[in-house]
Amino acid sequence: xxxxxxxxxxxxxxxxxxxxxxxxxxxxxxxxxxxxxxxxxxxxxxxxxxxxxxxxxxxxxxxxxxxxxxxxxxxxxxxxxxxxxxxxxxxxxxxxxxxxxxxxxxxxxxxxxxxxxxxxxxxxxxxxxxxxxxxxxxxxxxxxxxxxxxxxxxxxxxxxxxxxxxxxxxxxxxxxxxxxxxxxxxxxxxxxxxxxxxxxxxxxxx
Amino acid sequence: xxxxxxxxxxxxxxxxxxxxxxxxxxxxxxxxxxxxxxxxxxxxxxxxxxxxxxxxxxxxxxxxxxxxxxxxxxxxxxxxxxxxxxxxxxxxxxxxxxxxxxxxxxxxxxxxxxxxxxxxxxxxxxxxxxxxxxxxxxxxxxxxxxxxxxxxxxxxxxxxxxxxxxxxxxxxxxxxxxxxxxxxxxxxxxxxxxxxxxxxxxxxxx
DNA sequence: TAGATTGTTAATCGATTAACAATC
DNA sequence: TAGATTGTTAATCGATTAACAATC
Numbered sequence: 001x002x003x004x005x006x007x008x009x010x011x012x013x014x015x016x017x018x019x020x021x022x023x024x025x026x027x028x029x030x031x032x033x034x035x036x037x038x039x040x041x042x043x044x045x046x047x048x049x050x051x052x053x054x055x056x057x058x059x060x061x062x063x064x065x066x067x068x069x070x071x072x073x074x075x076x077x078x079x080x081x082x083x084x085x086x087x088x089x090x091x092x093x094x095x096x097x098x099x100x101x102x103x104x105x106x107x108x109x110x111x112x113x114x115x116x117x118x119x120x121x122x123x124x125x126x127x128x129x130x131x132x133x134x135x136x137x138x139x140x141x142x143x144x145x146x147x148x149x150x151x152x153x154x155x156x157x158x159x160x161x162x163x164x165x166x167x168x169x170x171x172x173x174x175x176x177x178x179x180x181x182x183x184x185x186x187x188x189x190x191x192x193x194x195x196x197x198x199x200x201x202x203x204x205x206x
Numbered sequence: 207x208x209x210x211x212x213x214x215x216x217x218x219x220x221x222x223x224x225x226x227x228x229x230x231x232x233x234x235x236x237x238x239x240x241x242x243x244x245x246x247x248x249x250x251x252x253x254x255x256x257x258x259x260x261x262x263x264x265x266x267x268x269x270x271x272x273x274x275x276x277x278x279x280x281x282x283x284x285x286x287x288x289x290x291x292x293x294x295x296x297x298x299x300x301x302x303x304x305x306x307x308x309x310x311x312x313x314x315x316x317x318x319x320x321x322x323x324x325x326x327x328x329x330x331x332x333x334x335x336x337x338x339x340x341x342x343x344x345x346x347x348x349x350x351x352x353x354x355x356x357x358x359x360x361x362x363x364x365x366x367x368x369x370x371x372x373x374x375x376x377x378x379x380x381x382x383x384x385x386x387x388x389x390x391x392x393x394x395x396x397x398x399x400x401x402x403x404x405x406x407x408x409x410x411x412x
Numbered sequence: 413t414a415g416a417t418t419g420t421t422a423a424t425c426g427a428t429t430a431a432c433a434a435t436c
Numbered sequence: 437t438a439g440a441t442t443g444t445t446a447a448t449c450g451a452t453t454a455a456c457a458a459t460c
Contacts, residue, residue: 003411004407005450005451006404006450006451007450007451007452008451009403009404009407009408010400010404013397013399013400013403013404014384014397014400017382017383017399018384031416031417031418032417032418033417038384039384040384040386041452042452042453043417043418044452044453044454045451045452045453047417047418047419047420048419048420048452048453050418050419051418051419051420056418056419057417057418057419058417058418058460059416059417059418059419059458059459059460060416060417060418060459060460061417061460062417062418063418075407076403076406076407077406078406078410082406082409082410084402090301091297091298091300091301091304092297092298092301092305094297095296095297095298095301096398098297099298099382099398099399100398100399100402103399104403107402107403107406145409146402146405146406146409148402169409169412170405170406170408170409171405172401172402172405176223176305177223178220178224178244178245178246180246184412186405186408186409186412188401188404188405190396190398190401191219191220192302192305192306192396193219193223193305193306193309194216194219194220195378195394195396196290196306196313196352196354196378197215197219197282197310197313198212198215198216198219198394199352199376199377199378199392199394200282200283200284200288200313200352200376201210201215201281201282202215202376202392203288203351203352203375203376203392204284204288205209206375206390206392211426211427212426212427213426213427213428214427237440237441237442238441238442239441247428248428248429249441249442250428250429250430251427251428251429253441253442253443253444254428254429254443254444256442256443257442257443257444262442262443263441263442263443264436264441264442265434265435265436265440265441265442265443266435266436266440266441266442267436267441268441268442269442415460416459416460417458417459417460418457418458418459418460419456419457419458419459420455420456420457420458421454421455421456421457422453422454422455422456423452423453423454423455424451424452424453424454425450425451425452425453426449426450426451426452427448427449427450427451428447428448428449428450429446429447429448429449430445430446430447430448431444431445431446431447432443432444432445432446433442433443433444433445434441434442434443434444435440435441435442435443436439436440436441436442
């Protein structure tokens with residue numbers, strides 16, 4: 001299948017989560033406007049996204065919840081699953097491990113890395129913590145393809161280099177500085193300072 | 207001044223941080239292409255953003271670092287400063303407090319809220335923790351205008367209601383569900399599951 | 413049938429990039 | 437002068453929304 005637009009991919013992830021809540025409540029069909037309300041977007045956008053993934057609803061009945069969940073799974077998930085590591089196991093790293101651990105069968109956090117001797121060798125939510133200099137080795141052993149970077153600003157660039165050299169294919173960067181990666185490595189940057197300053201600007205201006 | 211585009215506001219926050227690092231290294235001028243490299247964007251975009259905020263560089267010399275920092279401050283920061291609270295002081299809430307505390311003079315985290323009795327009454331990085339049912343009172347007393355929401359999914363909707371009722375003007379939602387707020391309240395939603403699933407999709411497809 | 417809903421194309425909007433004039 | 441750089445308009449690109457046909 002052709003690559004979907006970024007924003008559609010983001011919404012598919014959110015549709016799935018909303019749909020799984022519906023499924024848990026035994027709701028079997030859902031209208032585009034209902035799904036739209038759950039995500040606070042428009043019904044047209046929902047229908048367009050669903051059109052893009054090639055699914056069809058039933059007129060006057062809406063979309064079959066479980067079918068749509070399965071289809072989104074086929075699109076978003078890798079058949080064999082992907083392994084993820086967290087680099088930097090401070091508060092933010094632990095929040096991520098705690099949140100993701102066990103949430104998805106096809107996306108699992110299998111290792112953490114840190115340089116604090118007190119943390120190395122420990123497990124957090126059953127995820128073992130290794131020293132950063134073993135990153136390359138463990139990434140190969142455990143076949144890890146995505147790294148979540150939650151280290152302090154000062155070491156972010158250097159650690160990012162280590163991660164890229166280890167052959168990681170995607171990095172999610174929560175460190176408060178932009179990092180540099182080759183073109184063939186996916187990079188998502190999420191900067192909490194920027195989020196907060198942006199909110200402050202729009203609150204001030206409104 | 208007229209409202210700036212969202213993306214420009216985000217980049218201004220990042221320009222400022224990069225510029226402050228330059229300033230700390232006693233670098234006094236910076237070219238658009240240097241600033242662009244630090245953020246991994248194009249020089250044209252840097253120049254266009256700087257044009258939008260009405261600043262001018264010097265031909266062949268670039269932009270004066272400290273002047274630009276000051277101007278971005280005038281645009282992003284409120285003169286009187288804004289107060290912020292964190293609602294839900296788990297790992298993620300603590301990560302945010304630890305990271306922001308003392309970072310900005312015009313944007314301070316002044317309170318945390320939680321319902322866990324072990325946390326109430328404690329301070330974390332000098333930020334006091336109150337029970338959620340005192341939110342409205344404390345928000346008024348401390349003149350808080352922005353809330354960062356880091357509570358579990360199950361209670362997010364309800365807590366969001368409490369926050370809106372207390373008169374908060376901006377919410378940054380890190381809870382893994384979309385929340386509903388009136389039109390006049392700024393809402394930024396940052397969903398870590400979506401970030402990770404998006405990365406997985408593009409890694410898989412690349 | 414009338415109303416509600418899906419599916420899809422075309423128009424619009426917002427953001428980025430290309431092109432280039434100005435000038436040190 | 438030639439080359440490097442800023443500043444700005446116009447073109448392009450990507451995403452959303454409006455409009456509407458189809459149909460249960």
